[in-house]
Amino acid sequence: MHKILLTIIACVTSLSAQAHVPFLKPNQFNVTHHRLTIESAFTEFPFQADFAMDSPNFTITAPNGTVSAIRPVAKTKAAVYLEPQLTEEGSYRISTGQRVGPIYKAVETADKRLYFADDMKRVTGKATTMNYYSYADTYIFKGQQKYAPKPFNKGLEIIPLASPNGLLLGSALAFQVLENGKPVPNARIIVVTDNEHFTKRRIEDLYDIDNVRASNIHANAQGEFSFYPQKAGLNFLFVTVHHQLNELLWESQNASLTLEVNLPPESQSKP
Template sequence: MKRLSLALLALVTALVAEAHVPFLKPNQFNVTHHRLTIESAFTEFPFQADFAMDSPNFTITSPAGEVTAIKPIAKTKAAVYLEPELKEEGSYRISTGQRVGPVYKAVETPDKKLYFAADMKRVSGKPTTMNYYSYADTYIFKGQQKYKPVPLNKGLEIIPLASPNGVQLGGELSLQVLEHGKPVPNARIIVVTDNEHFSKRRMEDLYDVENVRPSNLHANQQGEFTFKPQKAGLNFLFVTVHHQLNEHLWESLNASLTLEVNLPPETANKP
């Protein structure tokens, strides 16, 4: 029993050694059949589920803007699964809502940057603590897209200003970063494509405040930015905002958005 306990402790330590980020992943964005499943998990490399992200605030927003709570239908160690029902044509927002996480040990550097998990080993500064908040969104549709932005105005959100299901390779999509309904000026948006760490050998921690990958985007003073996808398929947008609450406590607000980028019609059937 003692050996088993030590093994479990080692496993838990390994899981929290790196900074994980939240994501939602539908098995279909254009919903054409009833086998719709949405995966909710934390990861270091989207979209590979490392451990389950449950939330008391899962919601579905209908094309008419009606927000309804939804409950998971299954949970494993790696992921939580949702099966929302789409009753009408149009675009639907699936959201974890703001999920309150644990308080972590952290390091505050002299220039007011905040680090936790494995990042603490490579910086020096003042010991502090950090409360981690997660927020993940994705959009699916049935029939016509019929989209309008509907912020929940709680926590950190990445809100598409046009239909997120209409974005194509070679096109663009306007979005806005909001915190409690207000624009976040100059927000940094990390852009990741599915499995890119295999093709580009990228090892940067997505949460790292010093992450300067070339694909990063930055919002303007109104929190708005333009996403111009460089690869078709699953794309992951991620934002982090830090606030110091007092001398000993920070809060870390984290939001992600999963998008499906399609090929333009003229190239969709070409090899």
Template sequence: MRRSPSFAAFLAGVALSGVLAGAAQAHSPYLLPSAFDVTDRKLVTVQGSFTESFFSPEVAMKSDAWAVVGPNGARMPLTATNLRELALVEVATEQSGTYRITTGQRTGRTAKAVLVKGQWEFLEDPATAPAGTTPVDMQSLTLADVYVTRGAPSTAALAPVGKGLEFVAVTHPSSIFTGQDAKFTVLFDGKPVAGQAITLHAGDDRYADAKTPPVTLTSDDQGRFTVKVARSGVYQIQARYRVAPTATDATGHSYTYALTFESLR
């Protein structure tokens, strides 16, 4: 049976075949379970929050679409308890296999954004838009997942939703080991996304002498990317994918997907 590492393992450094990025993007989403290996449990509690420092909750992740996908692949709704800094859900884990706990697709605020040299930039004041650009409405859509396993890992809960932005785990999330490749595919509406930036964050920064900078990876032409961490710990990987307004939809959409996983020796 795989055991969760001590809390000190949150201080783990990262070794990836990627490029070091700058400071973490503000208020990134995450889910964090009370245990990833629930073999000796019949219940797991999962917190959901937005933070600037993993995994310290700051703003509760409220959603009307909380759910669990069980080992049989069936999706069941969950009801969260929303506190100020975090949301909490309890999930029964009496059956053997892998469970996917998810916020579901949650709709966030709409902000003004402009396209500058192929990149979307958000504006606090539309009047400050660069010359030659036209501000548009951009609505945020966030989805966060985490997997826990009782006994032997199973695969039914890993099936892609096929809508919005998501990561498909090629390497089972309950079989990610330190120093070994963990493979994923990034999809949007069920199709691979080439050249997508994926950011990996290590926790827990509040106990580290210096913050571990996030690492940025890029998916290949088939949407595949590989993560390899140097030390055991808990990590979050996320991506953002933005869709411009169209003739049939005047509002653009900014999708964020986040997955938390544990890496053990």
């Protein structure tokens, strides 16, 4: 086991010293024309693609619950692009599925907290390794928002409990964090708005387990939480859960959800 892990680590080329997070970004949430494109990438600043996030598990879940595979139509160094076909009216879940990433060097502190990338420089502890799993979702719709929660019950997921495409500024939406179909008690949800790093300086990265951003949300014992958006436009929710598998290896489960928050009807007609 020791030799296998060391061999894998030696073969992994670090993509960056920082901790990147996964996202999916549609060019349309309310799909009104055939030029639908969804961008898949890793980033430090949503929604700016740093490097491509490919996945063997891209899927689209139709309003009737049918799950179909999606194949990328293009790939650059920065992003992968999807062009799913919507065959009926209703809400669709676009997902990377659970994506197995590299094994990284990490540090385990005395209180059993796990750090990797740049975070390793500011803590002391014993050397260990971490397998990074990523999961990214977004929801789009055509016509009416026919929506029902459809968790995959595999890996870490952020599941909207009502239509995520009906979220308006000044309103709220309920979610549940699940891992392998079971609630994640007290999960910490990182909330980010598009381009917020241009308006305020961010001290910690999004992955940082010590992240104490004022916008953070903590779920209840059933993994449920309510999101009250503070800004219209693209919003990003992100969750991390760590598990120690053995003395040499941890796993880091990570899930993100991209949402569009619209202005309420009375504000849309104002200049």
